[in-house]
Amino acid sequence: MTDNRLLDAVDALTKPTVDNVKQTTDDGTYIRTVPVEHPPLLQQLADAVLPSGSNDHGGQSASASSRNVLDSTALYDLLLIQKQLLDMCSWVNIVGDRRDLPCTLRKWYAAYIGRADFDSEQWYLGQLRRWADQIRARTEPPKTFEAGYPCPICGPTPWVDTDGERHPNMLIVEYPRHEPDLTRARTICKNPNCKAEWVGVGAIAELGDELKEREVTA
Ligand SMILES: [Zn+2]
Structure with missing residues (x-):
């Protein structure tokens, strides 16, 4: 492999990220910077299927009528990614866990880079970036x-x-x-x-x- 783009794409889907958010203190006297951790993108998608109201990472509050209702578009995206990821696992002869997609993707990556053939790397890179775009688009409109x-x-x-x-x-x-x-x-x-x-x-x-x-x- 010539660079780490595939690993970067895996990291983007499986690692939590931290944003520094500026907050004014309650008495309004000064602004402090507070680190806010976001779950891995694949976890965000799983969380979005059944919104609890507490995991509002995107900052857009769900309306009362849409709360605690199955998000069918998130479910569709999740099922599709689950299927594609489990297929990818079977191609490198490992068994994935559909309930823990971040862990499954990291296991897939370890198995994939253990092989000598990287002809398909570009295809996988496109696939993983599409997933990340799809999930980010839910919270960050393009x-x-x-x-x-x-x-x-x-x-x-x-x-x-x-x-x-x-x-x-x-x-x-x-x-x-x-x-x-x-x-x-x-x-x-x-x-x-x-x-x-x-x-x-x-x-x-x-x-x-x-x-x-x-x-x-x-
Ligand atoms: Zn047209």
């Missing part, structure tokens, strides 16, 4: 901006949401908040009947060419 072009698939006609509100059919670029460059950005069409998506710089460059051609022929 940054977005309007691409300035309508969707080339479903056209420029505005679409109407379930509340009857009209939305201009402009493509939106989304990228992870913690990664300011656009290498892992995706361009999406918000029209629920289309949902076209271009992921990564290669796909976005192709989309750019297509949009340019349209401008020329229009």
